[in-house]
Amino acid sequence: MGINLGDTFPNFEADTTVGKIRFHEWLGSSWGLLCSHPADFTPVCTTELGLMAKLTLEFKKRNVKMIALSVDSVKDHHGWSKDINHYIGESQVQNLPFPIIADEKRELAVQLGMLDPAEKDCQGLPLTARAVFVIGPDKTLKLSILYPATTGRNFNEILRVIDSLQLTACKKVATPVNWKNGEECMVLPSISAEEASILFPKGIRTDDLPSKKGYLRFTPQP
Template sequence: MPGLLLGDEAPNFEADTTHGRIRFHDFLGDSWGILFSHPRDFTPVCTTELGRAAKLAPEFRKRNVKMIALSIDDVSDHLAWSKDINAYNGDEPTEKLPFPIIADAKRELSIQLGMLDPDERDKEGMPLTARVVFVFGPDKKLKLSILYPATTGRNFDEILRVVDSLQLTAKNKVATPVDWKSGDRVMVIPSMPDDEAKKLFPEGIFTKELPSGKKYLRYTPQP
């Protein structure tokens, strides 16, 4: 079945976008990347999503993350719709967003990446793209994927949060607990022995006592 699994390398596809033609690996360069699809241009939920993504674009840039969107519409529709998105945000209604939007009218890339929603179809009965999020590391490999149906809008602040977690845990032998935000304490990975953890995390380790007696809930300040 077409699609991407964690650890898979992103296909080095070529595509027409609102910022010109791209080759995906060249577009990413040495950056992290977010490729996210939406069902259709000129639709209400998608407008709010891309509006929020545009507002958060400076935060993603601070984290060395390049964003790129995709749907089955063509470039001319993407450009016209971008005016609506900018107007929704209260900005000048220009044809450009801070990130490109891929045109995939033939659905070739959507099929290759496993992005089609079988329950949402256009007036010709053809499936629309779902709300997929792929996060790629600088090695071009998939680090995270999230799949939403067309009826449910995404939370781009959450996507920003998981990028913070992915980048932190890529550099440090830690994991981030439920509802973690940047600056919160983190967890020592279970495979690390206590003596190694004490050397690696000089600010200290707090172990939560549990009825089982097992010492697996170990916290430390964020490195």
């Protein structure tokens, strides 16, 4: 099983460190970032959740609610949260600034296609891979990235992609390779020259190519 881009994200019910939630109601009108983790009290996951906590304000600026998932219990999540806060120098803080879902039966991990068959726990059960799901306010999946359990995520890239998703959701542009917020964007091929001149009053730069097709059109970020 799994979920594809553009699909409505499941409105699952789950126990979390902030109590039981229904996902769509919890998300509200915000964007959402769901990150799955192989297990509690594991090294790579601890560094990731620590960085998520440190980046809380960056995600809040983008109207993104964060939520994590692990195959352990809520009780374990609370104990692990203390370790994570200690690791990032916030030992006086008990709870993380986002919920952690308890998926002890791996039901949500199976539903969303997040299990890594190459990585198993001490009981021989597959661990959850490092999935990244970005969900829009319309409750549809906008981005998915799947890392193996042994590779930590790059949250600078996740923030960069969210910036692109939020820009391209409201402006008729695409973002080129290695784009960062504030840099030149690309005019969509479906937009005519006449429409482009109206939509992008800051100007359009077209690269001259051997094909003479004029499809590499750049414009300052609208």
